[in-house]
Amino acid sequence: MNKQDLINMIDYTLLKPTASKADITTFCNETIEHGFKTVFVNPYYVSYAHSLLSPHNIKVGVPIGFSLGGATTHTKVEETKEAIKNGAVEIDMLINLGALKSKEYDVVKNDITEVVKASEGLLTKVIIETALLTKEEKITASELIVEAGGDFVKTATGFNGGGATVEDVQLLRSVVGKNFGVKAAGGVRNYQDAVDIVNAGANRIGASGAIAIISGKTSQTSY
Template structure:
């Protein structure tokens, strides 16, 4: 199970105060522990990619982070710029305001345009489960499937809550077996990770990846 967990961990460093020295250490840790994918802010994509590209590590980037309220045009531009700098996975935040306003065509278009800009790269859509009703979670999942994204992702970990077993089970039940489910936010130890996998997660995003594979507990929440 440990090898399976390691394979699907997305190691993240998304603190707003992270320095280049922090990112350099983060990349060294990634290589040392054998993580397959990392996520850093757009500003650090090129920097991280230069250090990881010869080690078979994918560099992912959050888009519309961490509130989701940017316009579609801005999210598309951010996506294209990130790809140009070496990003190979895209995690976009859903337009929560539009979802809450029941402007479902807007939500779908927003995702479709980022998926199109990603041009075949793995695209995940963050829905912030802690901020949604069950009905909104179900609706969001259905829109994500229709819009052609590859994953639904629980949370950023920055907006009041993260992944729960119940939410992962719900998302999996809605999207079926052909879409990925990424559990992120509050996955702090190995057992948490195992629980998420058993609930239906096929990817786990965490800043506590080292603690998870070493059997320790991380205090990080994202």
């Protein structure tokens, strides 16, 4: 995989809770310099990042229900609508993990469905936090995402332990099929990690250490 192909697949992220406006400015300048196509910032910074990046045709995405997933569906829907008004064009939502663990699958599916509706056709990725799930739960969650109309299943936030593994990406790809999105996030720290993850079936990568990854170095962050 050449460097440009990898750059095109990476969502560059800055989601740490202590990120300042100056950090976001630096982050956006780095995004422009290195040619990333999409960034993810917390909802508070969507409007500001959009103002800096839209002149360069760089998309701003937003995490919803981040980073625990336990917000009500109404809250996730309103958060999605506000983010879109502020310039977000990709939505990465976290499923209701408690409902999944409780086998309340209708709740999980409805939660996703309502956010997909609120997204009004924008790309919606659904985070399942693989490190916290059994194999059977990963399969069930992925099936629910497909049924609910999501566009991607995403491995992890990177904030709750674990992250993307080759084995998990292979499993998710086997469940959702070849034409569905699989985003690997959390734990992709260097170029070889990225290549291995893509070969396993991921077609998008989320990484805060994106610059290190494309430069052949090793990122020190896990999200």
